[in-house]
Every structure is written in C-alpha cells, then in structure tokens.
Amino acid sequence: MNKLELQQHANQLRKHIVTSLHAAKCGHPGGSLSVADIMTYLYFEEMNVDPKDPKKADRDRLVLSKGHVAPALYAALAMKGYFPKEELLKLRKTGAMLQGHPDMKGTPGVDMSAGSLGQGISVAVGMALSAKLSNEDYRVYTILGDGEIQEGQVWEAAMFAGHRKLDNLVVIVDNNNLQIDGSIDEVCSPYPIGDKFKAFNFNVIEIDGHDFDAIEAAFKAAKETKGMPTAIVAKTTKGKGVSFMENQASWHGAAPNDEQYATAMADLEKVGEALCQK
C-alpha cells in the first residue's frame, strides 16, 4: 500500500472510531485516534495476518496492551474483513461481540484479551519467547500507552525481553503525552522514555507517529535489528484528526454527543477530501 492509500485508510479508520464511540455513548477516543496511523500501518502493511484464517499458526501477533483503545483495533479488523463493519455500531452494548476492552475469546483477529494496563507487554514477550523456543519466525507487536509505562510490570517485561534478546518483538509506545489526570510529565513523568528502553537493552527508534514514511522506516529497521528487541517511541497527538479533541486530556474517555459527532465527521471528511486531491 502506498503512502496515500495508507493515509486514506487511516482516515477511514478514524471515522469508524468516532462512529463506534458515538454509537456506544462512551469509550476512549483520544488514544484511539492517536494510535490510528500506526494501527493502519500494522494491519495494512506490516503484519502477516489472514482474516480468512485468523488463528493461523505462523501469523504475526498484536497485543494491544493499552486495551482501552480497542475501537482503533476493532476498526482495523473490520476494515480487514475479520467481521462485518455493522459490529462496530454495537461496541460496548450488552451481548455484543465487541467488548469495551479486547476479548480474544469472542472477537476474531484479537490475539490477546487485554486492557488492565501493564500486562499486555508481558504476554507479547511470552509469544515472542515461544517463537524463539520452537524456531518459528512470526513477529510480535505490542502497543503501550505512555501513561501505561508507569506500571512497574512494563519494566519487568522489558528487562526480560532485553535479557532474552527477543528481536522478534516490537514494543510501540503511543507517546501522546496525556493521561486521565493530565500530561504525563505532570502526573508522574516517565521521560526520557527512549533512554529507559535503551537501558533495558532495546533498539530504540523515536518517530513522529503520524508520518507514514517514518513509521515505515521504523518497522523496517526493527525487522533488520538482530539480537535485541525494538522499542518504537511514537510521538503522537491525542485525539488526532478531530479538531476539538486534539491534545485534550478530557477526551481520554468520553464519547462525542450528536453535535460533536457531526463536527468530528466533518473534520475527517475534510481530511479525506484533501487526500483525494493528491
């Protein structure tokens, strides 16, 4: 997929995020929108996956450690064809397939149930270790929030991954700089993030998480890196693409009302139209 196509897919993915959250009347738009470009790249370019065979043994795996941004994952899976897009409108409803946080038992394409922060990275490490133990060459990706890395378990997992030289593991930190109580450096700063992963023997790549050239280069470099896991620290904008949500901590966990939804969709339409002109 070329850069323009990726941008168009990401824009479509954002529309699905906003639409599903509007329908759900609750959920987490800020982080879902900040991670949308990376999610798009993973599912439409990077990962070896097959919607017709969601559990194929040699597939690449994604553990969404920051599980509250499930709407971004669900949008990607629906767009890939893992399940009908209509499911997105039932997000978070009683009896629905799409739970508030990812549920591997109920949702095709979800490789791990996640959402309790700090835990997904350990599971991703276990998957990567498993590939090493049985000489398989699938790769494992995990997406963490920058607030999430305040959890101590993240660093237990990082220490283990570095120690075991798990070069089939890519940890992505969605560095949108905001958590529920404010900016991460005000609440309890995890900075410098890259240096911390370096200290745990990671290959660290810092990028603009909305620039597909940078995203592509980072994942390519990760693949070429042998003998150590890679951490991609992606600078992103919380709420990216929706004018009134951008850089607002208050949009961490609130759904748009009808009026806000119309504005959000108009914002994204505009982006889409601009991309068509290219």
Place this chain on the structure above:
Amino acid sequence: MSEVKKIATRDSYGNALVELGKEFDNVVVLDADLAAATKTGTFKKEFPERHIDCGIAECNMMGIAAGLATTGKVPFASSFAMFAAGRAFEQVRNAIGYPKLNVKIGATHAGISVGEDGATHQCNEDIALMRTIPNMVIINPSDDVEAKAAVKAAYEHYGPVYLRFGRLAAPVINDTPDYKFEIGKGVTVRDGKDITIVATGLEVGFAVEAAEMLAKDGIDARVVNIHTIKPIDEDIIVKAAQETKKIFTVEEHSIIGGLGSAVCDVLCEKCPAPVYKIGVRDTFGESGPAVELLHKYELDAEGIYKQVKENM
C-alpha cells in the same frame, strides 16, 4: 505407627514435571528465581532449554505464561503460593482466567507449614483468592502419589489450573494399587457413620490419624479427601451431610474462603447441615518449625481431634 514414607509435595511437583517433559514437548516450566525451592530445578537439569527463569518478577511471569499458552505451549508457572496467587492475583485473573488460557500454576510453600520464614511467606489465602476466578481449577493434593497424578491431570485438562503444594514432607497415604485421580472427584479415605471430616492437602493425613484417635473414644468418623477444591465434588459432601451428624472441614488455610467455605457453599444450597471449620482462624502465621506451628495452630492430628471433641 510403622515407618511411613514421607515426601513434600513440592518434590512431587518437580519430579512429575520431568516425567511430563519427557512425554510432551510443549511443556515449558517457568520460575521466578525459586527453582531450588519450588523443585523445578529438577526439570531445569533435564530440559534446560524449556525452563524459563523469569527472575524475581512474578507478575511478568504470569503474563509470559499466558503468551506461551496462546501459541500452544503448556506452561507451568511456578512460585510460592504467596506470590503466585497473592502478588500476581490480577495477572492470573485478567491474563489467564478471563481468556481461559491453558496455563498451570504450580504454587509451592502454601500454608503455615512453610515454617521458619514466617508470616510474610505463609500463604493462607490462596485458595480463597483463586476460587473467585471463573474458569480456574484448584487442586490441593494430599501426598506424593496424588501430587504427581494431579500434575498429569492438570496437563490433560485444557484451561487454567492452580496446583497447591507444600514444603513439609507429608506421609504417603495413597499408594494403593487401585488409586485413581480424577479432577473434581473427592475420595472417601475412611468410612464412618457419626461425623465426617472433610480435609484437603497436608491435612488429609492428619485427619485420618485424628479419626483413629476418635475411634478409641467411640466416635466413628468418616474422612473425605477433597483434593479438588474447584470444581468441588458436591455429591460426596451432600452424602456426608445426609449420612453423618456433623461436618468438620480441615485445611491449612484461612477458614475464610477456603475449603470450609466451599463446603458451606455447597451445603447451604443443597443440604443445610452443621459445619465446623478447622483451619487458620483469621490470623497471620509466625516463625517456627513447621511441625511445631501445626501443633500450635491445632492443625495436626491432635489439634483436629481436640477441636472435633470440643465442637461435636
């Protein structure tokens, strides 16, 4: 009494893992810097590439076990009960229980028989914690024979299993030719018509001894071994309530939330009957030799005998 063979169930765990490892390539053993104490060191010696030392990081170990399980490995995550069920409770709940992953948790050093290390390491709460997790099977074997059978059965069962082992050498009581282990199936170790002592783990051997002491006083006590606390054998408990006058539960665990509570949960719904719970009475343990502590907390044969007599 004649000389009885004694072995700690943690040793049985280590030995059973080696047997399992020989038979099945997908068995992987994880530890958190306690391989010498949990006895997974024997597995490490035999299969170094399949023994994963996670360092002192039990929460991460449970997550790694979950990840391994998603790819078809059968991990046995090992630590002391305090850390496996206590520290890592939420990881066990969310990363193993909720997705119903095929992870086995080998928890050694359960109960006050940990001994000299004292209260911080004596876990009397693990059964209570694990019981609340949907999908979790809990097995607390009574001796070497049962522990080894339990490890095999845990492997054969698909889904999370919590295996509880002890540090103290326990007498071998199940080495009979017709011994059969089945998850969820209690065992009547001794028949009796007056009262029933329902025991689990290390306490089964003591319960049998106590029943013999009671017999001398003319009390005919049935002894039921509940090795699987979840799913519990409801039939054997209801039958005991119907056929004998009172149930005494015995466990090396808090009387809150453990075997006693599980038995009461069954009886209050199916067959209301008087129950007296023998166990750690809502208190922390302390340092001391295991045998002395079991005596002090009235969890040896004499203590069970005394409490039964006082609460008939």
